[in-house]
Amino acid sequence: LLGFSPNAGLVPPTDTPEKKELLVLVEMGRTFYLQGLSRADSAAWYSDIQASAGGRGNALRDQQLSRADIPIIVDSCIAFITQYGLRHEGIYRKNGAKSRIKVLMEEFRRDARNVKLRISDNFIEDVTDVLKRFFRELEDPIFTLELHPQWKEAAGTS
Secondary structure (H helix, E strand, O other): OOOOOOOOEEEOHHHOOOOOOEEEEEEOOEEEEEOOOOHHHHHHHHHHHHHHHOOOOOOHHHOOEOOOOOEHHHHHHHHHHHHHOOOOOOOOOOOOOHHHHHHHHHHHHHHHHHOOOOOOOOOHHHHHHHHHHHHHHOOOOOOOOOOHHHHHHHHOOO
């Protein structure tokens, strides 16, 4: 359930035959109905799923993933950069505005699935900085210590 978007909903008790709250989760054509023993159970589940759906942590396991199992923040940023930034010289060297980067990072952490990057609203440099910051702040490194010698060997191959 942790891969669900936070667009889950609670159906009020008056709308269910058992007169209990029902938690309805809809994602990628699937619908799950959860019913707790009490309103407190349903509310707690709803709250936990809402919190888990946002990629609030800095570990890969905490991120919302795309259908290809790639963190949505990475997928979105690369798609935006590929579409609008490939002709910009030094796109990964130029810095964006710290205030805009902070806001964009917070939006991705709150609910990555609902962040829409648009050329009219976002600057290339801000998006490249968000991508760099995401990788820099990851708790678990992409290139693990166990594989470091193999990466060095691969880098030396012409």
